[in-house]
Structure formats: structure tokens, C-alpha cells
Amino acid sequence: MIKKAMILAMAFALTGCLVTVDSDSRSVHRVWDEGEVSRIRLGNTDQNWIRNSFGEPMTKLSYADGSEIWKYRNRSEKDTEVGVFLIFSVDVEEERIDTLSIEFIDGVVSNYWVEQERY
Numbered sequence: 232m233i234k235k236a237m238i239l240a241m242a243f244a245l246t247g248c249l250v251t252v253d254s255d256s257r258s259v260h261r262v263w264d265e266g267e268v269s270r271i272r273l274g275n276t277d278q279n280w281i282r283n284s285f286g287e288p289m290t291k292l293s294y295a296d297g298s299e300i301w302k303y304r305n306r307s308e309k310d311t312e313v314g315v316f317l318i319f320s321v322d323v324e325e326e327r328i329d330t331l332s333i334e335f336i337d338g339v340v341s342n343y344w345v346e347q348e349r350y
């Protein structure tokens with residue numbers, strides 16, 4: 232009985248050694264990071280500071296009440312490969328887009344938020 236248990240345990244241990252996982256993440260287009268966004272102060276930060284920190288927005292939306300929303304996008308990709316030695320391999324690719332939206336009223340930040348999309 233002990234011999235069978237040892238053989239079974241060894242078989243499970245060897246099987247675990249045959250699985251490989253390789254992951255690679257890369258930033259394709261990066262405009263902003265969390266540290267910069269945390270410096271935005273509602274009611275104090277103005278459009279000039281935002282433009283100097285993040286550059287020109289990807290999109291500007293203007294509304295009848297005079298408010299504006301500027302949008303900035305970061306794009307990254309992640310490749311993950313999972314394989315079982317000599318049997319099969321699966322490659323999973325994921326694209327992630329983080330959109331920072333900043334709302335201005337009278338040229339001053341009134342709100343901001345980040346939206347994430349994964350493909």
C-alpha cells in the first residue's frame with residue numbers, strides 16, 4: 232500500500248514539472264500613470280496643468296453648458312503561453328486599453344475617472 236502511494240505521489244510531482252507558463256506584458260502606448268493621476272485635485276487643477284502633464288488629449292468633447300471632457304488612452308498587451316511538455320501549447324493574447332477621462336468646468340477639473348477595456 233505504501234509503495235502504491237509513493238508511486239502515485241511521484242507521478243503527480245513529475246506531472247507538475249511538465250507544465251510551463253510564460254508571460255510577457257508590454258506597454259504599447261502609454262500617456263499617463265497612476266502617480267500622475269493622483270496629483271489631480273478637483274476644483275484646483277486647470278487645463279494648462281493637465282496639458283503640460285499629459286499632452287494633447289486623444290479626444291475633446293464640448294457640451295452646451297460650457298463643460299469639456301478630455302480623454303487620454305494607455306494601451307498594453309499581454310501574451311501568456313501555457314504548455315504541457317510535448318503534448319500541447321496554448322497562447323493567449325490580451326489587449327488592455329485604459330481610458331482616463333477628465334471633466335472640466337470653467338477650465339478647472341471637476342471630475343475624472345478611468346475606464347478599462349480588455350479584448
